[in-house]
Amino acid sequence: MKNAVGREIPAEALAVELKNGRKYEPYQGKGYRDGKYIKKAGPTTKIYENPKESKLLPSIREAVIACGLKDGMTVSFHHHFRDGDYIVNMVMKEIVDLGIKDITIAASSLGSAHDPIADYIEQGIVTGIQTSGIRGRMGDVVSHGKLKTPAILRSHGGRVRAVEEGDVHIDVAFIGAPTSDEYGNARALGGKGDCGVLSYAVPDSEYADKVVVITDTLVPYPNFPPSIHGVNVDYVVKVDEIGNPKKIASAAARMTQNPRDLMMAENTAKVIAACPWFKEGFSFQTGAGGPSLAVNRFLEPFMDEIGGITGPICELQRKGLVGKIIDVQDFDVAAIEDIRTNPNHFEMTASEYANPANKGAFVNKLDFVVLAALEVDIDFNVNVITGSDGVLRGAPGGHPDTAEGAKCCIIVTPLTRGRMATICEKVVTVTTPGDCVDVLVTDYGTAVNPARKDIIAALDAAGIKHVPIKELQEKAYSLVGRPDDLQWEDKVVAILEARDGTILDVVKKIKPYQI
């Protein structure tokens, strides 16, 4: 069955079982579920009616046992520690050592720090992966069909929807926290491994049956105001280190000095300035990457920034160009330092950021979002998950959420990367549907989605040149040639959920290359 972005969704994918009994549908187009209703799930919660001195347990192993973790269960993790995370591997090792099997990992994202999980997949111990990002060895083994069930890949907002709607039920959430008190009130600042905010872990704390906070820095009760509330936490474990601080908080992200990036950034700023939503107090989000972040320097009016935060954004705020910063993830030391002291830098939950099924997330209030892409096709579909070899090595992250929510979604990307065309006829995998993408800015010109006649009119009025996207694709192919078609087997190895829980695309098993 073909979906609204023209992808064939096999029956095998549509038949994948969700915990709440909901049936998968193919993607139906932007805003399909708007105005409909969902019944929120509720966890099963132990009653702690009597006073308890402490929820402290001496080890992760004892917490796994105390939670009653057993075969077939789903465990969850957050990704605020990024490549410095120790939690996933520490917890999974204990689960595996205890002989527990058929485990599904439902993480807000997974990365190259989690290569050891690839072994558990190959051994058939980890049988399900639900995540935004998938990279490194894990992406490799999943792409080669080693995971027992299709991986389910979701946007950050789509994950919160799935948790709240009950598509996935988290049996035990393991939440790494820079600080916690003995009752599980946890914060992202202080201790050895500051990560700024714990936004992505909040739904896990609210919807999992059992919640374990793992910290390397116990602080006196009450650790207030908490990001993770002790009233949702069953156990607290102190370990030596939750992660590698150097990799949790990387050095400050720098504005790009690459002239091509700066040219694209300036052109993007001109597009923004030509749009009717560009006025004092506009709301803005940029990705952390070079050209999209650089757009900030060309924009002068007062704005609010949301989403993943970097030092340069905090810098703009100190200059008076940014009003409030509403933060869901910190990418560098400077951003983490900033939220510690800046009264106009706030943490929000993952649901507040991007959930399509609450009563209005921050992404809905975005005027502009500027995003990157691995590939964009002539229908404006974007791929940020599969490489040119078809292997999983990316993350939809907040890309589909901000693209749908913002009044104007701008993709900034060079026309080619190395010898690959970035603008192509058909992306390998659709991760953000073209009906949510409005403008494409490349180093060879700008294209506007024909559906956005208002933006076309605004650019025309401002004298900003734009071309049909087909011209950009043809230019790209003329420079680096048409890419060979990838070879796939029939087996579905991953499902790309649209943020509303329909199926946007599938990734199939890589076929050994035939010469």
Added chain:
Amino acid sequence: MKNAVGREIPAEALAVELKNGRKYEPYQGKGYRDGKYIKKAGPTTKIYENPKESKLLPSIREAVIACGLKDGMTVSFHHHFRDGDYIVNMVMKEIVDLGIKDITIAASSLGSAHDPIADYIEQGIVTGIQTSGIRGRMGDVVSHGKLKTPAILRSHGGRVRAVEEGDVHIDVAFIGAPTSDEYGNARALGGKGDCGVLSYAVPDSEYADKVVVITDTLVPYPNFPPSIHGVNVDYVVKVDEIGNPKKIASAAARMTQNPRDLMMAENTAKVIAACPWFKEGFSFQTGAGGPSLAVNRFLEPFMDEIGGITGPICELQRKGLVGKIIDVQDFDVAAIEDIRTNPNHFEMTASEYANPANKGAFVNKLDFVVLAALEVDIDFNVNVITGSDGVLRGAPGGHPDTAEGAKCCIIVTPLTRGRMATICEKVVTVTTPGDCVDVLVTDYGTAVNPARKDIIAALDAAGIKHVPIKELQEKAYSLVGRPDDLQWEDKVVAILEARDGTILDVVKKIKPYQI
């Protein structure tokens, strides 16, 4: 059927239907549900997937209509505006004017500001009341059997449990807020009617199907950090005034100068100082009333204060005697001013404060709580709801929650008030069960619950005199005489829920006095 505090619970009360199908049980004793599990309820939530400019509606009437409010539904309110509240009456007038009937009001508390609701009860429009406090004309008409169904009276923690467990399902929550943005992010500070915190409204915002924020002060989006999160809010209405600021925030509560109160306070402080939990960093809660608040002045070590907050507590903090203040309600201007500026004064949710069915509320961490009472009987049962005439005119509030949670619950009350014995053979209504009350301090002596052999030993070791509670009751009767038995009809007019959702006692219809 007699319950664990010896009260006969009629079948009529046990048969009252709860929304989730749970069956009422008689009270089984302290900690009966500890370690058991509940499945949390989940609201039905509209999906706001598309960007929305605003959730603003021009009037409460239009919000009532937009929410689809109809016959038989349950609406909820919070009590942070205390006697200055305009919200309940404004909303109920619109509901009644629209001809909607068979309405249940599920408020965190109701007070004398809500006398007009008594008319709607008499007219049969309001058919159910669920609240902590009930006073004034409303208490009167309910006591006289005018409400169609028994009123359900809960502690603050018991209410959160009931909402989260689904005993009560809130169809539409109306939340008065000192400030809100157009997306429903609401805070308790700023505007014309500051109330300090919005703790009691949080469960309503999380568990109601529809949520309406009513404010008199719209502020720019985003109003962060919010107490009520816009992701849970359907509509925002701006009105001229949400309440009478003079009655919302009364002048600073003063320490009592009454010598009898000060003597009892000093004796209470001596009891506390003799207990093993009295050490630096102990956790403490006092009621707002004269003698219990005055205990603070006799206690010198460093402590944390939780619960309802007054100016004198903030004053102690400024002197370095109180560490953190964790606040669920502000009783005066000074406390509201303090939370605005004091980095160690925090808001918590009602669930964090007192819910017996989460994973551990603040009350569980209390070392001491000092509380008042209308009556205490020889089994240490406390009444804070019915007057000596049997009419409803009080509120369990946080009394049963803190009494069960604290390591040591001390009731401070004079032996007699006017011509009534405070210490009696049998309280009119049990609102806090005697198995949760540890010490009674009166102006004629101190009694310790015989179940607390540890406290008896501690007082003996410190040379603090105490007597059997029976002696205090006999002394009271010798001073003012034995009270006449009250006359009741059979009809149950109110159910007193224990905080765990069992039935502690019932209040019956007042019988016209027979001469």
